[in-house]
Amino acid sequence: xxxxxxxxxxxxxxxxxxxxxxxETLAAFGQAAECLKALAHPVxxxxxxxxxxxRYTVGELAEDCAVPDNVASENLRLMQRCGFLAxxxxxxxxxxxxAESHLKNIMTCIEERFLTRSK
Amino acid sequence: xxxxxxxxxxxxxxxxxxxxxxxETLAAFGQAAECLKALAHPVxxxxxxxxxxxRYTVGELAEDCAVPDNVASENLRLMQRCGFLAxxxxxxxxxxxxAESHLKNIMTCIEERFLTRSK
DNA sequence: TTGACATATCGTAAGATTACGATATACTAG
DNA sequence: CTAGTATATCGTAATCTTACGATATGTCAA
Numbered sequence: 566x567x568x569x570x571x572x573x574x575x576x577x578x579x580x581x582x583x584x585x586x587x588x589e590t591l592a593a594f595g596q597a598a599e600c601l602k603a604l605a606h607p608v609x610x611x612x613x614x615x616x617x618x619x620r621y622t623v624g625e626l627a628e629d630c631a632v633p634d635n636v637a638s639e640n641l642r643l644m645q646r647c648g649f650l651a652x653x654x655x656x657x658x659x660x661x662x663x664a665e666s667h668l669k670n671i672m673t674c675i676e677e678r679f680l681t682r683s684k
Numbered sequence: 685x686x687x688x689x690x691x692x693x694x695x696x697x698x699x700x701x702x703x704x705x706x707x708e709t710l711a712a713f714g715q716a717a718e719c720l721k722a723l724a725h726p727v728x729x730x731x732x733x734x735x736x737x738x739r740y741t742v743g744e745l746a747e748d749c750a751v752p753d754n755v756a757s758e759n760l761r762l763m764q765r766c767g768f769l770a771x772x773x774x775x776x777x778x779x780x781x782x783a784e785s786h787l788k789n790i791m792t793c794i795e796e797r798f799l800t801r802s803k
Numbered sequence: 804t805t806g807a808c809a810t811a812t813c814g815t816a817a818g819a820t821t822a823c824g825a826t827a828t829a830c831t832a833g
Numbered sequence: 834c835t836a837g838t839a840t841a842t843c844g845t846a847a848t849c850t851t852a853c854g855a856t857a858t859g860t861c862a863a
Contacts, residue, residue: 584748585747585750586730586748590799592726594730594798598725601721604720605718609717610717611710623841624839629704631705632822633823634840635824636823639841659839667797670796671797675716675720675790679712679716679719680709680712680716741810743808743809751852756810758851
């Protein structure tokens with residue numbers, strides 16, 4: 566029933582309390598949703614938590630999170646694709662690090678909500 | 685290669701830089717991931733943005749987001765299930781509102797990152 | 804009651820996500 | 834070069850998510 570109601574409210578219709586969401590806003594939220602999805606995974610959250618305090622190799626992160634190296638690699642590249650992380654090779658190893666300053670704020674919000682008792 | 689390496693580092697092995705992630709932390713991040721997924725959707729983000737400034741009915745939110753009522757309803761209930769929203773019926777209408785104080789902080793982080801120019 | 808409105812739920816099909824094993828690439832030590 | 838280490842990629846199957854249309858429930862007005 567909210568299909569194509571964009572007229573200025575006909576006499577008998579319910580009062581229009583809100584304007585339709587501007588397309589730019591929905592588009593921006595589309596981007597935001599992509600990035601949130603990249604974060605919405607227990608292993609990836611843990612990786613970000615570690616990487617916020619320094620750089621680590623794929624193998625180190627894999628070991629901490631108890632997942633195979635290729636799974637760690639896939640998750641790290643996912644976060645790299647959306648701009649959260651960057652990597653640099655050092656010999657055989659590849660070090661990942663945080664490449665998006667806002668990650669710290671977002672992670673702090675998440676930790677405040679989920680990593681403290683009192684529900 | 686990070687399969688079951690929990691021994692105290694044998695002589696020839698690479699230095700252990702990090703301890704394995706405590707299971708409680710991974711569990712907490714599992715919860716956090718669930719909630720982030722509930723947020724990781726353009727329409728749901730828009731709904732939260734609106735609901736942070738007041739209460740709205742399913743139909744109003746559906747119209748603003750340009751989705752059918754049943755889709756709006758499904759998305760709202762999803763966020764209700766994970767504790768972000770609550771609802772109250774008023775006659776035929778059902779009003780939703782924010783039920784989790786941390787939502788404001790998280791949404792502010794997201795808006796700062798995605799709803800401002802400069803990339 | 805009947806009919807209309809507002810919201811919710813259900814079944815389903817299309818599409819996305821995930822982890823896995825196998826393989827490929829990159830690099831280094833010997 | 835060869836073998837071994839570290840990371841990345843690919844194909845696949847199992848699982849989840851999403852939106853949709855149809856139907857159900859709840860409420861009010863006549």
